[in-house]
Amino acid sequence: MAKPTKISPFHLPSILRLEKNPLLALDLFRNPNPSPSTSNTPRFRYSARSYDLIITKLGKARMFPEMEEVLSQLLLDTRVSPREPLFCHVISFYGRARMADRAHRTFDQIPSFRCPRTIKSFNSLLDAFLQCRNLEAIRSLIRDADAGEFNPDACTCNILIRAFPDSAWFLFDEMRKRGIPPTVTTFGTLIAILCDKSKVHDAFRVKEMMLNSFNMKPNAHVYTTLIKALCNKNELDLALKLKEEMLSDKELGLDSAVYSTLIRAMFRAGRKGEVVDILEEMKKNGVKPDTVAYNAMIAGFCTDEKDFDAAFEVLNEMEKNGRKPDVVSYNTIIAGFCKEGRWREAYDLFDDMPRRECRRDVVSYRTLFEGLCNAREFKEAVLVFDEMLFKGYVPRVESLKKFLEGINGEGDKVSVESALRRLVEANALELSVWEKAVGDVLKDSQQVKIAELVDSLSLD
Template sequence: MSSVVRQLHRVFSASQPAAAAAAAAAAATATARTTLTSTKVRKLLDSLERSLKPPSGQFRRQSRVLEAVHKLSSAGHTSLVDEILRDQKQRIGPESELFAAYLIELYGAAGMFDLARELFDEMPNLNCPPTIRSLNSLLQACVKSERFNEVERLVRDLPVMLSLEPDLVTYNILVGSYCRAGSIDRALLVIDEISEKGLQPEAITFTPLLVFFYRSGRFKEGDHIWDLMESKNITLNATTYHIKLHAMVSHDKLADAVELFADMEKKSVIPDVYCYNALIIGFCRKEDSEEAKNWYQKLVKSSCSPDFVTMSMLIPFFRKKNDLDMVYVLCTDLMSMSFRISPHLVQRVVDDLVQHSKLELAEELVKLSSSDSNSRYNLKIPSVSR
């Protein structure tokens, strides 16, 4: 065991029982089931079928596919998801392992690990022998189905049975699984094993450890992991930083978060929208409208763009502050963006502008919303103003 990791084991060993208890309590918490109308279920099923059966006969990984699977399964419609995915098995054959692996991951996204394993075991009979790629997809399905205790057994048994060599992705998944289960000591042992296998860990290898410690407010242990990454010459990226930034904001360390953001820029790490959002959220919680505005302007001038979280946070915040000029700027910016926030919220902005004798600005927003790309907002001037 390396001296650095050995030291980490000593640092963390005293806190393992509490961590395990916390993880067990979290696992025992039932997830509230969502409800969907029959029309919404039909739309999601249609979207899923279209995405899996494009005219070209090929497939592309699309976020809306995972979103549809997650929504349907969360609403208790796993049997419908299974029916669609089973229908896709006929497309599996020689040179289609990537598609088979994709279906395995979709089963995992729906929380149906047993069916993911069933498909994995069927692959040889479908003339599509599994490689480490599809094994890794099976491991991901196991993690997404929250069957953390089974991941270690799969990593130990399946490569031997199938004559496969685990790769870095395999070990990264195992690290993440142990962290989700609260078994940090085991996760650290995997870090050792990665080096012993001659593999080079990367930032994503350590990400679950950073998430575990920083989100729970254990900054000392999180910083040990951070230092370990730097000692291994692993490049700290925007994802690494935004994990720590969000944790600092959540634990009332906003000044430290601002300093960390400055450190990131000094080290030429390009911030992503999540980094900016962390500080925007922090200053909104502090009721500091000037700093919230300042960080939004920095975001707009950066190489990334505001997202759903940015606008959903700032528009209500500046409405509350009665800064309608800023709200108007935000809404005009929103009209050029591809995502949609609540149309009711944007309509209330129009109502506020009219109520405060800013009819010209209200009419401009309504005009912007009349374009094809923004018709989903369907804004109107309140009749009382006419």
Template sequence: MHKVGQKSIPVHLFPALTVNQRTATMEKFRRVSPFRLAALIRAQKDPKLAFQFFLNPNSNVNPSSKSNQRPYSYSLLSYDLIITKLGKAKMFDELELILSKLKQETRFKPTEIIFCNIITYYSRAHLPERAIHMFDEIPSFHCQRTVKSVNTLLNGLLICREFDKMWKILLGFDWFACPDVCTYNIMINACRMQNDMQGAWKVFDEMRKKGILPNAITFSTLITGLCACLKVKDALELKKDMIRVYNIKPTKYVYASLIKGLCECNELNLSFKLKDEMFENDVEVDSSIYTTLISGIFKVGRTDEVNVVLEEMKRNGCIPDTATYNALIAGYCAAKRLDLALEFLNELEEKAFKPDVISYNVLIRAYFNEGKLREAMDLFEDMPRRGCKPDVLSYRIAMQGLLSEMKLKEVVFLLDEMMFKGYAPHLLTVNKLMSLLHEEGDYELMLEVVNSLAKGNYIDDNCWRLAVSTIFAKHEAVNFHSVFDALTNSISEAH
């Protein structure tokens, strides 16, 4: 019996072979086929190991064997799989090595979608120059560029906010392909993101002049931009043209933008009419629509209508999510109904959706603003038990609230805890704390603050000045060297 990997091959399967022929046959059995390599790469979760599999598919074969000297016949699928894994893992140096091997392939031509994916990986990693270079290199792989790769590059540059480069690509578009509706949608979105709705209209007009019909995404992008600029009347007119002229039904995203824009303009009644229109046209009304309406209700002070909306949500089988509860908590905090805000926070904990840190921060700030120091700190300290860790904003809110009540010892304690967790305090809060300690001449607390700030290397010139002047005011008889030694010893202990 001859062992090949984990399996044994009976000698009688090739009795007429010589020893050398038998060895060569077994080596052939041991070689990993292109199909097997693709399966190994697909199954390997670790991109580093997958990369090693790709580079050394037959590492277990006898190095002295002549069969091992032949170039491995990689499949296009293997290239596609390893490129995907390396791109998602942002292992771009390794990806470049794979591309150099792919460029040397003569048995097949890679498809354009592979390069589109690579451009997307570079764009998501905010490497626009690499994305452009990959686009320029596509022909060297014997692959023709089409509108698909141009659009991918434009969208990638949009992700990187490289707007000027996008226009340059668009000007040279005719060298590669003819722009399509997707091309113009990307450029309209670029204008929207720059709040340039005049530019967006120019792109829209050029699109129509070239006989390219807009689609639902075109109108959704334009309407979203108009609503963001509070040009809601223009957005509503465009919605009418969308239906009447182009026979395109408004999508959920169109309605969501319009409802949000109307709520921002305090046109609440019209917002509710659009919501009813969504039901009439069989457009999904999800929790985000109701959340926007709830925020709008609080904005215009019609708080009594909140329960009506919540009841309608339940009636229509729409479950309030964390964002909905956050809107309720924020709304009731703004209305100074902190009891109801706390009720909704507690109710949210009982639901499938858990409160996020925003839920707590809004209510904690509201408690401080109303002078309810104890309630604010109880909720802050209770956050970990409730399954939500305080973030940097939580600490900053608590520090500012305690500082406004002159609870300096508590502020210093929070500062130390904050620095220990790696959170940076707000500079204005630190300066105010140092100033108050200086005014009170609290030498001991001042040293504690310096010690805490030193842990995060957060001491600035103003902190040094106040610390030194405080110590001089407290101990007029001491010399400068004594003061300096006290401060440097404090910093050394912190490290």
């Protein structure tokens, strides 16, 4: 029997990189050579790259206790001097997980890892605070930077502009006063802010400023933002003109997102006939429709055209082209059926989703439940309601109110009490929700009875 090949510190990073399962990667990192050790066995020498790989894998998988364990090991491993990008990644992982305190603690600990801090990790922390919407922490951090530890750069300013959109132009002027040259991202952020405020023509002026005053070409993100804003304002011809401008620049790749936006806008504008031309253009330019593009067509047929047969044809086309319909695809059709009062067809598709290998989500349940309540099909709604709560989902307050009004109006007091009991047991009925859902539905004597029930169950 051949002896297993011994893993060296040099080879460990390559093996860790190939291992997709973070748990298996961690086991491998902890014990690269699982042979019995003796007092003479030298301690395994981990490289900085091995630490980078395992910490990044664990952070992406949100296995934070395990990641912290490896970081503690790295702290004590004085033979290794980690580089700042590793800590930038860790701070970002915590930011995406909305764990601002841990992100800040990581930033504070960087020097103890034998690694100097620069504006890069400072910016990572700023961005983490922004993801956590902790604006006061951002203000505090900027005051520290102004005290002299770090010199803000363009990335710092771009994060601040995103954090404080109402002060965007003041911050932009401050950049220029400090001699910090704006980047394409700076202009992209300013344009996105203006588009969010429906100031599309001002956004175009910023685009012209990029070109004429700063000799900077807009990137695909800038064009996509402007096209989406124009479509939202129903200025489809201008959006199409901008799309042609993108096509004329070979460096700008037109992706499925732009085409999806245009397809949806064409349906809304009653220009369904032009969708075929867009699909042909996509094919000609080598852009394959993705799930988002197909969903835009499904939404158009369901919402604007009320053509459900065509929507199902798109579903079939998706599968034929190797694009699996997702929960948005089905929810869109279910919502369309419910809006048209065709609750039986909505229910059939809802029931068929597991067979189609698509898991129903909270939107699926809420949409069908609301459709059944609107159609006053309360017996069917009770079944969906029970399954919702079993799955851990809760109806919207207005739907719940309509549901309680309906079953109470039919004289089914037992079902009303049962529904409220289920909501309390599922810890899904807050006092404010209870008052809004029940206040106008039950008589005073019934409300007192249900309130006593809520109190008794809450105390259990």
